[in-house]
Amino acid sequence: MARIPTREIVLAGLFAALTAAGAHLKIPLEPVPFTLQPLVVLLGGAVLRPRAAALAQGAYLAAGLLGLPVFARGGGPAYVLQPTFGFLVGFAAAAWAVSMIVHAGRGRGAAKIGVAVAAGLAVLYACGVLGLWLNLAVFQDKAAVFPKVVWGLGGYLALDAVKAGLAVALAPAVRRALAPAGAVGTVTRPAR
Numbered sequence: 001m002a003r004i005p006t007r008e009i010v011l012a013g014l015f016a017a018l019t020a021a022g023a024h025l026k027i028p029l030e031p032v033p034f035t036l037q038p039l040v041v042l043l044g045g046a047v048l049r050p051r052a053a054a055l056a057q058g059a060y061l062a063a064g065l066l067g068l069p070v071f072a073r074g075g076g077p078a079y080v081l082q083p084t085f086g087f088l089v090g091f092a093a094a095a096w097a098v099s100m101i102v103h104a105g106r107g108r109g110a111a112k113i114g115v116a117v118a119a120g121l122a123v124l125y126a127c128g129v130l131g132l133w134l135n136l137a138v139f140q141d142k143a144a145v146f147p148k149v150v151w152g153l154g155g156y157l158a159l160d161a162v163k164a165g166l167a168v169a170l171a172p173a174v175r176r177a178l179a180p181a182g183a184v185g186t187v188t189r190p191a192r
Contacts, residue, residue, distance in 0.1 A: 004051065004052075004055070007180070008048070008049060008051065008052040008055070009052075009055070011048055011052055011056075011178060012048065012052045012053075012055040012056040012059060013056070013059065014056075015040060015043075015044035015048065015052075015053070015056035015057075015095075016056045016057070016059040016060040016063070018040045018044075019037055019040045019041060019044075019056070019057065019060045019070075019091065020060060020063070020064075020068075020070035021036075021040075022035055022036035022037040022039065022040045023035050023037055023070060023071055023072045024072070026072055032083075032084055032156065033072045033073070034156070034159060035072050036163070037072075037091065038121070038124065038160045038163045038164070039163035039164075039166055039167055041057060041091045041094055041095050041120070041124070042094065042095070042098055042117045042120050042121065042163065042164055042167035043166075043167040043170055043171060043174060044056050044057070044095050044099075045094065045095035045096065045097065045098025045099045045102070045116070045117070045120050046098055046099070046102055046113050046116060046117060046167055046168070046171035046174075046175075047171055047174050047175045047178060048095070048099055049099060049103060050096050050099040050100050050103060052099075053095035053096055053098065053099040054092050054093075054095060054096040054099075056095065057091040057092035057094075057095045057096075058092050060091065061088055061089065061091065061092060063075070064076075064079060064088070065077055065079060065080070071088065072084075081135070081139060082135070083131070083132055083135045083136065083149075084128070084131070084132075085131050085135070086127050086128045086129070086130050086131010086132055086134070086135070087124065087127065087128035087131065089127050089131060090123060090124040090125070090126070090127025090128050090131070091124065093123050093124070093127055094120040094121065094123045094124035094127070095120065097116075097119055097120050097123045098116045098117055098119065098120035099116075101115060101116035101119055101120075102116045108172075108175075110168060110172070113168050113171050113172075114168045117164045117167050117168050118164065120164075121160060121161070121164050124160075125153070125157065125160075128153075129150060129153070132149055132150070136149065
């Protein structure tokens with residue numbers, strides 16, 4: 001098993017904490033509050049390596065399920081029954097997908113980051129909508145409500161598209177700010 005560098009663990013912790021903060025910077029809409037979490041998730045995917053991006057969101061999810069009030073409406077194991085839990089699971093998948101695309105091949109220009117972030121947003125919504133369906137159709141036996149809820153997500157998708165655009169715009173500056181000293185624009189290898 002490959003050892004995870006301390007720097008990646010620290011950056012993953014930073015993005016886990018930023019995701020928790022993003023949950024509490026919210027507009028309390030019903031049934032789903034408007035938060036800054038998707039911005040942080042997509043930005044984390046754009047600047048972290050895939051392992052660190054997934055680790056950040058996995059740590060955030062674990063902290064909330066262990067009872068820390070890091071989710072928009074608290075925390076605890078019962079949160080898995082919330083209609084929006086699929087989106088929380090989707091955070092790790094989306095961050096990993098964005099990072100995999102950004103780090104594939106050469107170059108990390110705005111176009112590549114834009115494609116990666118759009119793909120990450122699609123992954124996030126796929127997980128979220130699946131979670132909504134499971135919650136409404138299976139756990140609550142309200143399958144008839146599901147199409148109306150999905151239709152209502154259109155407004156959220158528009159707002160999340162704005163957050164995705166911000167993630168694309170901020171990614172180069174954040175990457176430079178988080179780069180190790182002397183490594184801006186270069187890939188450094190640890191000494192053996």
